[in-house]
Amino acid sequence: MKTGLVIIGAGIIGVMTALNLVEKGYRDIMIVEKKYPGSGGSFRCATGIRASFTSLEHVELMKRSIQLWPILSEKYNIPYARHGYVWLFTREEDLEMFRCIVDFHNKNGVPTRIVSPEEIAELVPTIKTDQLVGGVYDPLAGKASCFKALLNPLAYIIRKGVKLVESTTVYKVLIESGRARGVLTDKGVIEADKVLVAAGYGSKEILRESIGVDFGLRNIPKHALITEGYQRVFKPLLIDWETSSYIVQVLHGGFLIGSSLPEEPDKPPRSRLEYPVKAVNVWIRYFPWLAYTNIMRYWTGYYVMTPDHHPLIGPLSTVENLYIATGFSGHGFMMSPAVGEVMADYILGEKPGIPYVEHLLPDRIIKGRLVKEIAVFG
Amino acid sequence: MDPRKVIVCRCENVTLADLEEAIEKGYRDLESLKRYLRIGMGPCQGMHCLLFTAKYLARKLGKSVEEVYLPRNRVPLNPVPARYFIRRDWREMTG
Structure with missing residues (x-):
């Protein structure tokens, strides 16, 4: 050949x-x-897409990517939506650190901003904000069907x-x-x-x-699960900074929750009971109704780190x-x-x-x- | 029978006509058909639809069912309410 x-x-x-x-x-x-x-x-x-990184290399590469995603979406019929990202902070020091990061983003053409718990409640319907000190909103971020x-x-x-x-x-x-x-x-x-x-x-x-x-x-094991599909509840992908866990209602309607467990790199990850426990308990603090959703599928994957x-x-x-x-x-x-x-x-x-x-x-x-x-x- | 009226996947509402069209477009393995049509990605996790699709695809391509291989089942086999995982000691349990 x-x-x-x-x-x-x-x-x-x-x-x-x-x-x-x-x-x-x-x-x-x-x-x-x-x-x-x-x-x-x-x-x-x-399936999350954002330019809000902390190096010029990542920011510039992702700014170009975000220009291209809508074009690809149109041309090849790929579901894509600019639904944003919200980082959620429960500790004052995290919010303080992110003020510098938002400055860096804004200087480099990424329109993130600090948001109050009240603004988070507007961006994310049904969220309980009582433990939040604030957040960061990235309106340019989004998601697509992988x-x-x-x-x-x-x-x-x-x-x-x-x-x-x-x-x-x-x-x-x-x-x-x-x-x-x-x-x-x-x-x-x-x-x-x-x-x-x-x-x-x-x-x-x-x-x-x-x-x-x-x-x-290095292959770093990651865990993810998805619930059955539901009508749209909220648009942005949310990151709980304290537990470094995220939740996103994918375009098909399921709630996808991702995170990691303490694990050795480069070994094949196994499905573990601890994972749905972590995923559910992190996110029912924000969305009590999550308790009544059905978990449909749990899988593992990797971040290939340099x-x-x-x-x-x-x-x-x-x-x-x-x-x-x-x-x-x-x-x-x-x-x-x-x-x-x-x-x-x-x-x-x-x-x-x-x-x-x-x-x-x-x-x-x-x-x-x-x-x-x-x-x-x- | 009209292929538009034959339901292949009830969870995701996929018809035989959808399946035939996807095969025609070039999606000729079960893993790709699963992702393209969402066959087997609904609450039944493929227990009703994937075997049918595998057999149909094998016959259409003149292969054996083993050759079009079935996607891996993921836990849980049936949807489980999230509330079953609520625990007071979740932080200790998950590091």
């Missing part, structure tokens, strides 16, 4: 990259997927000639005199002019096998025609439209237009030049 570009991983990052390439006229692409499309983090994610966001563009690019190879594991990228020339899979060799590694945590092993570099990726919690995006300086897009540290879904655009630019030899994106080149890990957070927490 031979192709122009092999993309390892049919997650949202691989699919969005292929979509941007197809739209620019490059169609000689083969996406090789270990299981089925979206089977890693993409279909397990909370299923349609991946499946609809994928169906489109397959119609345009992109090949999807499922249930096929890539062992390593084949490299010859400093250039990528294909991949070795459990079904044989696929020759290619260029290779993009977008395999989530799987990228760690593939890159170690191929170039002997460990980029320090040493500086920023993604690895771009070509490698040491190997020609080898590209990396992984380590999104829990934010891959929301960033995927902008990352797809950036990766397509890199692969076609063009310069990406998003400010600071070159700070996210994977070389920084090897050279020890990590991304610094500008707004410092605590």
Whole structure:
């Protein structure tokens, strides 16, 4: 088998990259997927989308992504809504810290603001605010269907000639005199002019096998559950800062609650009784009616973390025609439209237009030049 | 029988016509059909619809049911009221 570009991983990052390439006229692409499309983090994610981060790299990348989400939504029939985010604070010191973060956001074009418990009650119908000292509202934030966001563009690019190879594991990228020339899979060799590694945590092993570099990726287990679907109660995604847990009424109507438990990284997470206990008890303090909803499904997933919690995006300086897009540290879904655009630019030899994106080149890990957070927490 | 009147998934109100259209559009594995149509994502968790869809898909593609493999079941198998998890000692229990 031979192709122009092999993309390892049919997650949202691989699919969005292929979509941007197809739209620019490059169609000689083969996406090789270990299981089925979206089977890693993409279909397990909370579907939240925001630019309210604490580094310029994240803010600029997400501002571009938020420009692109409505366009993609229209073009590929992806449910998307700018329903906002609200951070909830029960402690005065958290609110104080966020005043600096809101300043940083506002200076960089992200319209967050501090809100009082009364304003929170208006933004979030039925919420009990008696334990709150305040919050932060991000009106630019939103959510989208993770299923349609991946499946609809994928169906489109397959119609345009992109090949999807499922249930096929890539062992390593084949490299010859400093250039990528294909991949070795459990079904044989696929020759290619260029290779993009977008395999989530799987990228760690593939890159170690191929170039002997460990980029320090860590898989952090996360837990999520969803209730049956109900009519719209509230629009924003809510974050309880004290327990670092979130709740979002997804566009289909279910209440999705996500959080973590104290666990060891890099081990496969199991479903644990403690998780629904945490999820329910954190959120019935705000929504007593939640006690009467039915929990329908509980699943686990990962954040693929890098040493500086920023993604690895771009070509490698040491190997020609080898590209990396992984380590999104829990934010891959929301960033995927902008990352797809950036990766397509890199692969076609063009310069990406998003400010600071070159700070996210994977070389920084090897050279020890990590991304610094500008707004410092605590 | 009119495929628009045959209900495949009662929880999410999916008809045989919807299923045929999705297969036609290129969604040819059960995992993708589940996410595209929401078959098996409602309160019954696929106990009524997924096996039917698997058999239908296998016959349509000339594969065995094993080849179109069934998505993994997630806990709880039946919807459980959230109030069953209310505990005074939840903080100690969940670290």
